[in-house]
Amino acid sequence: xxxxxxxxxxxxxxxxxxxxxxxxxxxxxxxxxxxxxxxxxxxxxxxxxxxxxxxxxxxxxxxxxxxxxxxxxxxxxxxxxxxxxxxxxxxxxxxxxxxxxxxxxxxxxxxxxxxxxxxxxxxxxxxxxxxxxxxxxxxxxxxxxxxxxxxxxxxxxxxx
Numbered sequence: 001x002x003x004x005x006x007x008x009x010x011x012x013x014x015x016x017x018x019x020x021x022x023x024x025x026x027x028x029x030x031x032x033x034x035x036x037x038x039x040x041x042x043x044x045x046x047x048x049x050x051x052x053x054x055x056x057x058x059x060x061x062x063x064x065x066x067x068x069x070x071x072x073x074x075x076x077x078x079x080x081x082x083x084x085x086x087x088x089x090x091x092x093x094x095x096x097x098x099x100x101x102x103x104x105x106x107x108x109x110x111x112x113x114x115x116x117x118x119x120x121x122x123x124x125x126x127x128x129x130x131x132x133x134x135x136x137x138x139x140x141x142x143x144x145x146x147x148x149x150x151x152x153x154x155x156x157x158x159x160x
Contacts, residue, residue: 004123012112019109022102029095036084036091047077
């Protein structure tokens with residue numbers, strides 16, 4: 001009995017590798033998105049600390065220079081926040097593109113799996129057909145042996 005050999009097994013392994021690679025890329029992009037959100041929160045926290053320091057710690061020094069510095073710091077923080085939100089939006093678009101690619105890869109993998117199942121079933125049927133043929137052949141030969149006396153020289157010597 002010969003072993004089943006799926007002709008597209010190497011292609012299926014390549015597909016699985018691409019799926020795993022795409023899943024890792026989606027996870028990496030999600031990590032980048034989370035990193036940007038943490039940076040935004042850190043910027044907001046620093047701005048709040050800066051404002052608290054100048055409002056609570058140094059209330060007697062309300063000069064226009066301090067207010068201008070605070071406004072510049074706040075403006076810079078908002079610009080950085082806007083830049084990070086744009087980066088997040090770009091990362092989300094990349095993530096969505098990778099997700100669509102992943103869906104396609106999953107569909108192709110499923111198709112290859114169904115093809116493998118069909119080929120395996122056809123292989124099994126062929127193996128069963130060959131087994132039945134061999135059993136029929138062996139049964140036919142045994143039947144012929146029972147009908148025809150054979151035995152060659154030994155039967156002649158014994159006089160049978």
